[in-house]
């Protein structure tokens with residue numbers, strides 16, 4: 001299995017190389033050169049299997065010879081052992097024909113755990129075999145950083161440093177980053193905002209001397225291995241509702257387009273998905289683009305669903321690559337135009353996109369109303385991101401096809417908005433109820449590249 005860049009100018013890589021590299025050297029994103037297909041009876045045979053066994057069968061064709069079957073099975077088993085639900089990604093029902101896929105039973109209570117936990121175990125295995133260590137750095141506005149820390153804590157081949165904006169993440173998010181005791185975990189509270197954190201991480205990657213000295217690696221949402229991990233729950237949930245004999249649709253609360261793009265891969269593999277519905281909050285660049293208004297940057301406005309507050313959606317480049325018939329040159333041209341504000345999408349590409357995707361948006365008021373209505377009509381307390389999905393799914397769904405809305409975070413991760421909407425304070429799951437009592441460990445750091453690099457050099461294990 002070979003991986004190619006969406007901009008057509010970077011070397012082809014194996015799965016292992018694409019995973020360890022992240023971003024391609026031409027600035028593009030790696031995608032499989034060919035998407036493996038699953039026959040209907042192979043899909044039917046997933047019925048009744050454990051999540052782990054489903055994960056093995058769905059992902060196996062993508063990893064080539066990076067891991068043996070036995071190694072890959074062990075990696076998957078370790079990745080999901082820390083989840084708080086035996087089904088890993090259970091389905092609940094909201095209404096006749098409308099289901100909720102609960103992706104928040106991982107260690108940090110958000111769907112990013114599905115990909116991060118797996119990537120942590122895959123990195124560890126690949127690096128040990130190579131006799132290498134890496135330093136992971138990441139910037140976070142909350143969810144990604146805690147998921148990365150949980151995924152890499154205690155591993156031998158990795159040190160992880162996460163920059164978050166001091167005073168600007170929720171208390172649950174902060175504590176998830178500052179309370180792990182493992183020596184290879186380093187939470188850095190930066191004097192600045194999220195954009196400063198992201199800019200300093202970018203600076204570190206562009207400082208080649210530093211980058212080589214500490215063997216810098218990234219695990220942000222463009223890493224192909226993260227997308228791949230998310231393909232699995234499209235299969236597990238669709239099969240439990242009767243696929244391949246009955247088609248389903250999905251709605252995903254969307255920011256960087258990673259989660260919904262995993263659905264596209266599942267569809268291309270042969271899972272009968274009628275529509276993939278992109279749900280955005282008021283930061284609706286994707287909804288505008290998919291409604292034919294072009295892809296133009298706006299101002300990011302802070303919302304009660306902060307993990308979807310984006311200006312540009314990095315994984316949308318992968319969707320464009322396939323909509324433009326895998327023409328890397330055309331994608332490179334669009335990304336050049338994006339630098340000066342945005343671009344129009346060609347008619348052919350729009351047609352290809354609308355065969356697969358639909359879209360909608362939810363305002364802040366509509367999101368709060370959806371939290372309230374879901375509690376009263378379905379007895380489910382949902383987080384604001386999931387509520388955006390539910391609102392858009394209700395608008396877009398066709399009664400003849402079951403709709404599965406992805407619930408991307410646990411309500412207790414966003415207690416203030418949930419309480420404001422519903423009057424109910426969402427409690428943490430019992431296995432985490434001591435989060436507020438655990439001691440915190442965090443380094444306050446200036447918004448200064450030299451200070452950050454010096455700190456990292458002084459705190460890596462070898």
Ligand SMILES: *Cc1c(COP(=O)(O)O)cnc(C)c1O
Nearest residue numbers: 254255256257258259307408409
């Ligand atoms: C990251 C995140 C999203 C957006 O997912 P993308 O893959 O970036 O589209 C939605 N909800 C929550 C809770 C998240 O953490």
